[in-house]
Amino acid sequence: MSGIRCVGVTIRRGGQVVVRDASLAVDQGGWLALVGPNGAGKSSFLLALAGLLPAEGTLSVAGLDPAIAPRRELARAVALMPQQPVLPEGVTVRELVALGRAPHLRPLRGETATDRDAVRRALTRLELRGLEDRLVSSLSGGELQRVILARVLAQEPRVLLLDEPTSALDLGHQQSVLELVDDLRRCEELTVVAAMHDLTLAAQFSTRLALLDDGVVVADDVAEQVLTAERVRQVYGARVEVLRRAGGPVVVPHRTAR
Amino acid sequence: MLVGLLVGPADLTVHGVLLDLADALPGVHVDSGLTLPQHAILWQIRMPRVVLGVLVGATLSLSGATYQGVFRNPLADPYLLGVSSGAGLGATVAIVAGGSIGPFGVPLLAFAGGVVGVLATYGLGSSVGGGRTNAVIVLAGVAVAAFFNALQTLVQQWFDDSLTAVYAWMLGRLSTDGWTDVVAILPYVVVSAVVILLHRRTLDLLALGDVEAASLGVDPARARLLLVAAATLGTAAVVSVSGLIGFVGVVVPHAARLLFGASHRTLLPVSMALGGAFLVLTDVLARWVLAPAELPIGVVTAVVGAPFFVFVLRRRRSRA
Numbered sequence: 001m002s003g004i005r006c007v008g009v010t011i012r013r014g015g016q017v018v019v020r021d022a023s024l025a026v027d028q029g030g031w032l033a034l035v036g037p038n039g040a041g042k043s044s045f046l047l048a049l050a051g052l053l054p055a056e057g058t059l060s061v062a063g064l065d066p067a068i069a070p071r072r073e074l075a076r077a078v079a080l081m082p083q084q085p086v087l088p089e090g091v092t093v094r095e096l097v098a099l100g101r102a103p104h105l106r107p108l109r110g111e112t113a114t115d116r117d118a119v120r121r122a123l124t125r126l127e128l129r130g131l132e133d134r135l136v137s138s139l140s141g142g143e144l145q146r147v148i149l150a151r152v153l154a155q156e157p158r159v160l161l162l163d164e165p166t167s168a169l170d171l172g173h174q175q176s177v178l179e180l181v182d183d184l185r186r187c188e189e190l191t192v193v194a195a196m197h198d199l200t201l202a203a204q205f206s207t208r209l210a211l212l213d214d215g216v217v218v219a220d221d222v223a224e225q226v227l228t229a230e231r232v233r234q235v236y237g238a239r240v241e242v243l244r245r246a247g248g249p250v251v252v253p254h255r256t257a258r
Numbered sequence: 259m260l261v262g263l264l265v266g267p268a269d270l271t272v273h274g275v276l277l278d279l280a281d282a283l284p285g286v287h288v289d290s291g292l293t294l295p296q297h298a299i300l301w302q303i304r305m306p307r308v309v310l311g312v313l314v315g316a317t318l319s320l321s322g323a324t325y326q327g328v329f330r331n332p333l334a335d336p337y338l339l340g341v342s343s344g345a346g347l348g349a350t351v352a353i354v355a356g357g358s359i360g361p362f363g364v365p366l367l368a369f370a371g372g373v374v375g376v377l378a379t380y381g382l383g384s385s386v387g388g389g390r391t392n393a394v395i396v397l398a399g400v401a402v403a404a405f406f407n408a409l410q411t412l413v414q415q416w417f418d419d420s421l422t423a424v425y426a427w428m429l430g431r432l433s434t435d436g437w438t439d440v441v442a443i444l445p446y447v448v449v450s451a452v453v454i455l456l457h458r459r460t461l462d463l464l465a466l467g468d469v470e471a472a473s474l475g476v477d478p479a480r481a482r483l484l485l486v487a488a489a490t491l492g493t494a495a496v497v498s499v500s501g502l503i504g505f506v507g508v509v510v511p512h513a514a515r516l517l518f519g520a521s522h523r524t525l526l527p528v529s530m531a532l533g534g535a536f537l538v539l540t541d542v543l544a545r546w547v548l549a550p551a552e553l554p555i556g557v558v559t560a561v562v563g564a565p566f567f568v569f570v571l572r573r574r575r576s577r578a
Binding site: 047050051052071072074075076078079080082085086088089090091092095099100102103105155 | 332459462463465466467469470472473474475476477515516519520521
């Protein structure tokens with residue numbers, strides 16, 4: 001019910017087709033990783049799932065059609081973590097995270113204990129206690145990414161759309177943030193769709209992996225099936241070796257000695 | 259507010275004014291010792307003027323904060339967006355036409371002019387700029403304001419018998435003709451303030467940009483339209499009775515932001531309070547500097563506002 005189904009989805013942006021006839025599905029509680037070179041259409045696909053870009057074809061996200069569902073209802077079910085968040089001046093970490101509660105608040109009422117609780121939990125989960133009163137404009141890239149993720153968690157969605165969630169993080173924080181999302185997915189049956197750059201991490205964390213190339217889904221299966229050295233060479237134009245490991249395939253750049 | 263009640267050409271004692279105010283409270287009866295004319299000066303001249311000052315200052319500040327939030331542009335204020343010049347044109351036409359369009363002609367035409375002004379700025383900015391980029395909106399506002407000011411000058415020169423009334427209006431002033439002005443703008447000001455305050459959270463979300471605001475459940479285009487309409491209603495109503503009082507809409511919200519943070523939940527009420535207080539105080543200065551003659555309040559807001567702004571800016575720099 002809270003999974004995602006897309007059949008024959010085509011997305012246009014500024015007159016150009018950026019995703020062509022894509023059909024993808026992930027069940028509730030699954031993690032779909034979207035991988036592919038820059039400009040392959042990963043971000044556009046996430047925006048369409050969040051109802052922020054019009055799309056042709058059939059889309060169902062958490063049981064809702066993003067094209068016609070009311071904004072607030074959609075926002076309670078689907079949260080998007082943008083790749084480049086906009087930072088308002090003079091706003092503190094706590095204030096920014098609390099904005100995640102916006103779709104849950106009744107128009108004439110303020111925040112309830114439930115709302116404050118959700119904000120506190122999100123701050124704790126992302127180890128942001130102590131940073132609450134800092135201005136978001138003063139944070140490092142890594143801290144900021146955790147703050148935005150905390151806002152998305154405070155939204156308490158059923159479907160989590162992540163656009164490059166760990167691009168600004170060091171290796172340790174990449175792993176801990178992805179582990180945290182994975183915990184949520186398992187504990188609360190959250191469905192995750194994440195555009196990811198690092199093929200190895202994508203393979204280790206996803207239950208399903210879709211490879212996009214120039215707006216077309218060229219492969220969609222478990223990571224072991226999708227990630228082959230030959231396919232990565234074709235799509236990325238990269239020379240790699242794919243090592244089979246217990247936690248999932250490991251993609252290693254390859255260079256012949258000169 | 260009290261200072262505003264105490265300063266004026268007629269001598270009223272602090273003691274007397276306080277007691278007279280207390281006397282007005284339900285259930286309290288004290289003899290203030292004020293004579294009947296003094297009582298009349300307090301309630302029919304000074305009190306309405308102070309109340310008007312609070313309304314005008316609070317509304318200009320609230321509208322300024324709203325425009326800045328909606329357009330995500332710290333420079334946005336009623337002046338830069340063509341609202342004031344549009345309202346100015348409308349009010350001038352109404353003054354020139356005299357009583358033939360009814361007692362509420364000035365507020366109505368000022369409002370219509372303000373709406374046309376902001377629509378022109380917005381339309382021009384978005385058609386030229388592709389996206390509604392900050393710089394383009396501001397430039398469009400400057401162009402629209404210049405055009406409307408020119409039209410206004412034209413109308414004003416054409417019918418030069420009402421020149422004095424128009425000039426007095428343009429320089430900005432808080433009138434002293436009893437409660438009429440207060441009553442005339444009160445409904446518009448209240449509607450505008452209620453709509454904006456109910457949407458304070460929406461303003462916080464719009465600050466995140468359209469994509470993030472939409473992903474958090476806001477329809478950015480609709481929210482923007484509603485907030486701009488509300489802010490324009492308030493500004494136009496206020497401008498129609500007080501004339502062009504500059505600097506308040508941009509200085510006060512900035513000061514509030516620097517002192518209390520940018521979250522609109524606190525920013526909007528704080529801006530209103532500071533704006534009301536600021537305008538009453540500048541009005542006191544305007545009455546006092548050349549007493550018994552009065553300085554146009556628009557002159558005082560600019561002279562007081564600019565250094566105040568620099569002071570707040572410096573204070574923030576030294577703290578950071």
